Amino acid sequence: MKRNIQPRLTLVGAGPGDPELITLKGLQALLDADIILYDALVNPELLKHVPVGVRKIFVGKRRRAHTYSQDQINALIVDLAFSYGHVVRLKGGDPFVFGRGYEEMHYAESFNIETTYIPGISSSIALAGLQGIPVTHRGVSESFWVITGTTSSGALSRDIEIAAQSSATVIILMGLEKLSEIISLYRKQKKDDIGVAIIQNGSLPTENMAIGTVDTIEEIARQEGIGTPAVIIIGETVKNHKDFPQSLANWKYLLN
C-alpha cells in the first residue's frame, strides 16, 4: 500500500562546521525528512539527528572525485521528492552563499515541487568572528564584501580588484588556490600592511589559522601548512585579533 506522497524540498544551511551551529528550524527539518542529500562540508555529526531508517545520500564533491554533477543533483532531488516525499538538502554554511542552492530550488519549482529555504550560519561571517575578528567594527570597518575565489569561468572575480580599492573587510571563500593573485591585487594598491587571516576548517577541532599582513601572509600560510577548505579575510579589522602584533583594538577603542 503506497502512502500519499507530497513532494517537497527543504534547503537547510548546516552552518560552518560546528554541529551546534545549526538553527532550531534546520534541526526540525532533519527530524521531518523522508530522505537527505548532503554535501562534503556538512558535519556528519548532524546526520545523527536524522531518524533511523531515513536514507542519507552523499552528493558532495571531493577532490578528484566528482560523484554527482549539478545537473544530476537537480534531477535526483526531483526524482526523490516524487518517490519519497520530503527531501532535505543539507548544505554547508548558507545554501544561498555560493552553494548553488538557488539552482536546485528553482529546478524543483519548475516541477511544481513546494520548496522552503532555511538559512544557515555562513562561514563568511562566523569564522572570522569565532577567531575574535569582527567583520565590521565601528570606526574601522563599515562594510564587508563576500566574494567567491572560484567563479564559473575559473578566473578570479573582477570584484576582488575593485574590493582591493575599497575600505571593506573582504572575505573570499574558495580562494586559497588563488592567494598569490589576490595578494598581488592588494600590493598594486600599496596595501602591503593591511591585515589578512586565513582560516581552515573553521569552528571545528581541526581549525588552523594563518594571520599576518598582505606582505607576510603567503609565507605564514606556507609555514602553518594551511589547506582547503579555507576562508580568507582581508582588512584592518583583522588586526583586532588578539595575537596580532600591533593589535589595533586597544587604541581604536579609546578613540571612539
Add this chain to the structure above:
Amino acid sequence: MKRNIQPRLTLVGAGPGDPELITLKGLQALLDADIILYDALVNPELLKHVPVGVRKIFVGKRRRAHTYSQDQINALIVDLAFSYGHVVRLKGGDPFVFGRGYEEMHYAESFNIETTYIPGISSSIALAGLQGIPVTHRGVSESFWVITGTTSSGALSRDIEIAAQSSATVIILMGLEKLSEIISLYRKQKKDDIGVAIIQNGSLPTENMAIGTVDTIEEIARQEGIGTPAVIIIGETVKNHKDFPQSLANWKYLLN
C-alpha cells in the same frame, strides 16, 4: 552565603526575527545564563527559553528613547558579570554585523572577563533568501557586499558609491532613511534597471516588502508603506524573485 561567581560574557546572535532561527548553541547559552541583556531587534519569544528567575534587562534603542548609551551598556555588562556570573548578551542578527558586539566583548576582556561569541543568522543574507532572492547566483552574482546605511559620522558610507560601480549584490542595513541618496548613486552609474528589494520586519508575520528597480523602488516603497527596520537589496539577483515582472530566473537557468 555568596556562591563563587565566575564572571563570563557570551554574545549570542538571535537571528533575523523568527525565533526558530537561533542556533542550538545560542539556545544553550540562554538556558545557562545568570542574567540576560537584550536588544530591540530580539524577538521576545526567545526570552521564553530563559529559566524562571533569571533577570532579563532590555537595553535596546527605541526611536526617541535611548535608554542606555553604548558606554553604559559596556559598564553594565562588566558590573553584572562580577555580581551575577554568566551574562548573556542577546543581539538581533549576528553580534559582529553592525552590532557593536566587538566593543562590548573587548571592553569586558579588558576586565579579564572570559568572553564567547556565538554567531547568529544575519539579516543581511537570510532575509533576501527567505523571499526567494539568493544573494549569490552562478552566472548572475559572484559576490555580495553588506554595508551600513548609518555610519558613525551620520553620513552615507563612501563604500556605497564604489559598490554601485561593482557587480556585487549590495545589501544595506539601516539605510531606509537614506534611500533617495542611495538610489541617486545608482542612477549616476546609469543602472536604472537594476533590481531592488526592501524588506521590513523580515522573517516575521508582519513582514512587508517592496520590489522593483532603481527607477521604480522609491515610489513602490511609498505605496507599500515600508518603514524600519528594513534591509535594502540591490542587484540583478533581485530579479530572481517570483513576483518580478521580467523574472530572470527562467532564461538564466537555461543558459547555464
